[in-house]
Amino acid sequence: MRELFQIAMTLDEKANQAHMTFHVEVPHNVSRLVVNFNYSPIEESDRVALEHAVLREGYSVSILENDTVLRNLLTLSIHDPYKFRGGRHYFNSNQLIEISDSEASLGFEAGEIPAGVWQFTIHNHACLSPNIKCDLKIQAEVEESAFSREVPLAQLREPKKKIVKTIQVDKNAPWVKAELHTHTVHSDGNQTTEQLLTAAEQEGIHCLSITDHNTTSAYQDLQLNQHNLTMLQGVEYTTFYGHFLVHHAENIPLNNWTHLSSSSLQALLQQLQNNNALITIAHPFDMGNPFCTGCQWNYVLDHINHIDAIEVWNGPSPTSSLSNLDAYAKWTHLLQQGYEIQASCGRDWHNPMGQDEQCAYMFVQANDASAASIIDSLKYGRSYISMGPRIELTVNQRFSIGDHIRITDHRLQISLILSNMESSSHVCIIAGERLLYEKEVMDSEMVIDYISDDFTENYLRIEIKNKVGDITAFTNPVYFQYV
Template sequence: MKWLPFELHTHTPHSDGIHTLLEMCRKAAELGFRGIALTDHNTTSGMADAAQVTEETGVAIIPGLEWTTFYGHMLTLGVPYCEWRDLGPKDIHKGIDRVHRQGGVVGIAHPFSLGSPICTGCHWEYEIQDWNQVDYMEVWHETLPPMRNHNAPAFEQWTNLLNQGYRIAGTAGRDWHHSNDESDPPAYTYLGIVGDTDALTKEQAVDAIRTGRICISMGPLVTIELQADGQSYHTGDVIRRSDCANVETVELTVRIDHPSIASRRQMVQEEGLTVIVESNLGECCRSALADGATVFQHSIRPEKLLWLRVRLYGMLSGVLSTIAFTNPIYFED
């Protein structure tokens, strides 16, 4: 498995973006992204020249769409156009089923953005009857997302849903409409890709999102591994309690890899980082890393755990902030 950085929320002039797909992918390559999802509002027409753009830039393109309605915005990835215009506030699941039947995934975009009259439909108002049907939530939105106020309640809602036993992936999305050299930096959505990464496919990226093999970061890649009774588990994996019944603790290893992109290394201060291990039981531990350290290890008692993830905390552009977080490893009876 290889961890590759993606941007999962973009727009071109086929809806209300400024950059052509080629211009966006050229810029994405400069920023270090290996792939993007094209999610124009209510249209997939921008995918017409995607293969040519990928060949020229090396940036993989996931077909997508942003259902843009009066009751909220939902991202659909990995499928062609799926009808959305007949969906009312109480029957979003009818549309979700259409996407799932074609092998795609759905995600709630910027659920706590301002709604009417500032941005009609941007705030999520659809009634979710079964959260098991939602594949992911955009918990970090826009550029420099740790500093955006509307992302705090999105992250909290995601955590509350995890506490209730739902396995929903958390993602980031720039909502890329325009940019220039002075734009704030976006986050990376690192996807754990299985198989050949020389010719990335939409199926590989969709599978990573569906299974929660995701790390969200302003730069460093944070990966986690749990050792339980001789078996290794990673982000998105599920540990059955019977698999660790013979041990009192499971061994957590956190690894931090810093990218080679100069702008990211200048923005994220590599000294003074803190690792925070979180679960449905709250904060399991918090430890300051020695300067230059890239590995952290900790023993954890697995009983009563539903999920476990790691946050990286430190200086981001001169401000103390969450820098990165992993998606969970899950536990089940």
């Protein structure tokens, strides 16, 4: 028997006629739920407590007899993720409720026990005593394998090609410097909205998104006429089993995150994506519970068709983080397996920047500076991530980062224009699993033209490494289809 939830509490008359709902994740492969619900006392005869009870309802204490006894009444009801499973209204200080496929306690409905977030609600019909002891314990009969901790994004079906929205980006369109993961005092950040926007402008950021935890209230503070920034509406859904960023060109309708589970997450992601939201898994390999609640991605997904990007670099000085190395390795492994998913970065900006911190930014090429245009380019993958170097990539004279190119032979012409480079950096052209080309760069600017006559891979991307081998910039892929 696996314990899912337990709580003990003390109630008094101020909890009278209130409902207390507990959202509890029920895993897969549960054959029986066992719920113990207890409270005491049922009867209350203390004169002071009785007088408080009748006065609260507008009666005179004169209606009380010497032997008057009133009763506390607490009941329990249960909802599974899809429907009401029942409740029993009766006086009993020790209640045992069992639900299985074939049987259920009186007042409750037997049947399949679906995985997801269940609601267990205590209904305080009458709280008359000054100290009502109450406890709720929820257990499940379940296969232990259902509780094993998964490596993030480990159990995925075979990759499915996405239907890619083709966009036409002018090759001379500017690259926009963006920061997509920030927090304010509206959640756990230490900067006001105004302080964050001012700091972003000082860093030369053109596009900013405030992604407070489970709230968009910071956007009420905005005074856009005072800042030369394109704002993407954003929020970081912060759940017990993972965090994900949602960006949109317009107002984001918030959903109740407490209802999310592995079984319901895909429906929400699809709904958001159908509304042209950009969806990014945040810091999937962070330490997580109990060190950082929900920070590691523990949702078990069988596909990632409704996810646009993985935040592979999180925080300042991103290459010093082991969890970022794991996230980057997972992203490149997914690409090698045939998944088409973008990489993203975010400072996870909570505090003013430290003197020794080096930050990475998203660089996005969009036809204009509007939020809608930037969102389209991010979803398309017309972006690269950099802590300094600037990259312009052209393939076959007219294609660039994020494009899907139909080719009839194996000849490929690659042109790179690099700037803001550190001396002794290395430029790497990576095709699938192999290093196609590498060259050391001695100057801050360089042009590279490379031709491959035997290109057979499904994608290529660029990495730039400093003289000690740390990645300082990389692009999202260019994809190829052979006809």
